[in-house]
Amino acid sequence: MSVIAQGYNSFETAKQPEGEIIFLPNPQSVIKLIQSGKLRQHILLVQGGTTTFLSPALTMGAIGVVTLSGAPESHLGILSREFQMPCVMTTHLVDSDSRYVTGGNNDAHFKSVIDRLQGRRVRLDCSGVEYGKIVEVA
């Protein structure tokens, strides 16, 4: 087990959800996941902290979310606290210097994080005050 990525923690929690990371780029992918009946087997990865199309998944019982941008004050941060669902935001890989830049072209950064995390089995550790960790478990 090792920490492979980290980001801002939307809130402190002892919950440590575990699942396979799935990148959800659009509303269709969210609907497809819900219809598969496997929502709770996954940690959900989205690009934006203001992503709103994730709402049905949160309502249906998503266990954890990882975002590539956004702060704990943004939409998903607010919802994660209401649903008491761990959420790591503006996530970066711990073995890379690549970081999200506000207002910049982040395409390469996003791709590198998605490529690394997609399909990995991880556990979210959101026990820290400021940072949440993504721990690879298998």
Add this chain to the structure above:
Amino acid sequence: MTIAANARPGPREEGGTVIDAATFDVLNAIYLRKMAPVPHIASVTELSEAQVSDLLQRELEEAAVLDMGGAFLLLEPGTAKVLAFYRGTYAALRAEGGILRWYDKFETALNQQFIRAVSEWQTSDGDDRARDKMAKLVERMVRHLGQVVDEIPRYGKYANRFERALALVDQGEQDFVCKPTVDSMHNVWFEFHEDILAVVGRPRDV
């Protein structure tokens, strides 16, 4: 603010899709909430549950919506209908420019403060001062809505929903501050934000 008088909502055609105002209201309620049961749709559209169910049955047959055990999601054709209606109905408003300035004022003078206040309320374990700050911003928001309700009459419904949520919070119903599954102050704010982004043509999802 002067806004083109011909910008009233009504039936429009975009890309071969025609929907009337009632169908728009129903589909838009789902578009804004992202997943909505019939009672919520009826409440925010001020249509009867029977009317909503009839409209949704037709939209189910057209594969515009998906029924997830009583809660409805929009499928791509449904989203396309909603956005086409926004484009057609509010093109004149966008061109005139007043609505853009009104929207910018919402973003800079109200929304940023409100989002901060929500986070403060959540992270302070329900501190009264943070809740009161949210309530004051909602009251300002109701006044702000009043500036465009002649041009976008359905925005009067947001003012009504805000006032209902405020009254419930005043009565001690803390769920109506921020809870995502009821018509809380934050939920109404969020749905309005989605709405005005569509009116001005600035979808935010990524």
